[in-house]
Amino acid sequence: MTTVRVVVGGAVFDRGRLLAARRSAPPELAGRWELPGGKLEPGESARQALVRELREELGVEVEPLARIDGEWPLKPPYVLHVWTARLLAGEVRPLQDHDELRWLTPDRVDEVDWLEADRPAVAAAARLLTAG
Numbered sequence: 001m002t003t004v005r006v007v008v009g010g011a012v013f014d015r016g017r018l019l020a021a022r023r024s025a026p027p028e029l030a031g032r033w034e035l036p037g038g039k040l041e042p043g044e045s046a047r048q049a050l051v052r053e054l055r056e057e058l059g060v061e062v063e064p065l066a067r068i069d070g071e072w073p074l075k076p077p078y079v080l081h082v083w084t085a086r087l088l089a090g091e092v093r094p095l096q097d098h099d100e101l102r103w104l105t106p107d108r109v110d111e112v113d114w115l116e117a118d119r120p121a122v123a124a125a126a127r128l129l130t131a132g
């Protein structure tokens with residue numbers, strides 16, 4: 001039996017918008033958009049992993065807020081969990097893994113080509129933003 005391993009993605013909010021990040025690698029994912037994040041390291045909580053990944057990839061500090069209900073399959077043994085997060089400090093820059101970043105208002109989240117696994121969480125995040 002294989003235990004699932006968690007990849008955490010951040011639905012990062014700032015001033016009523018959601019952050020979308022375009023992957024630059026690997027080739028099969030390049031050009032697709034995601035909620036930025038990555039794999040949990042041993043001993044790390046999802047919140048800790050999210051803070052670390054967004055610091056490394058985007059150069060910002062975030063505060064994880066709450067998990068969005070659900071778990072979405074990735075390449076086994078990985079599954080995607082998504083947390084909402086608030087931008088605390090810094091300006092997002094594509095330091096690693098991404099070549100473009102975009103802040104989307106909730107009515108415009110469908111304008112980018114999200115990775116399949118991210119779509120339900122993106123829709124939920126947009127509903128949260130719309131509800132204010």
Ligand code: 523
Binds near residue numbers: 009010036074075078
């Ligand atoms: N996804 C995905 N959506 C999403 C993320 C953060 C990741 O579908 N929002 C997928 C993409 C990869 C796998 O999850 O197939 C691992 O994500 P990755 O490469 O961002 O994780 P890292 O950065 O921890 O990976 P390593 O560079 O391998 O350590």
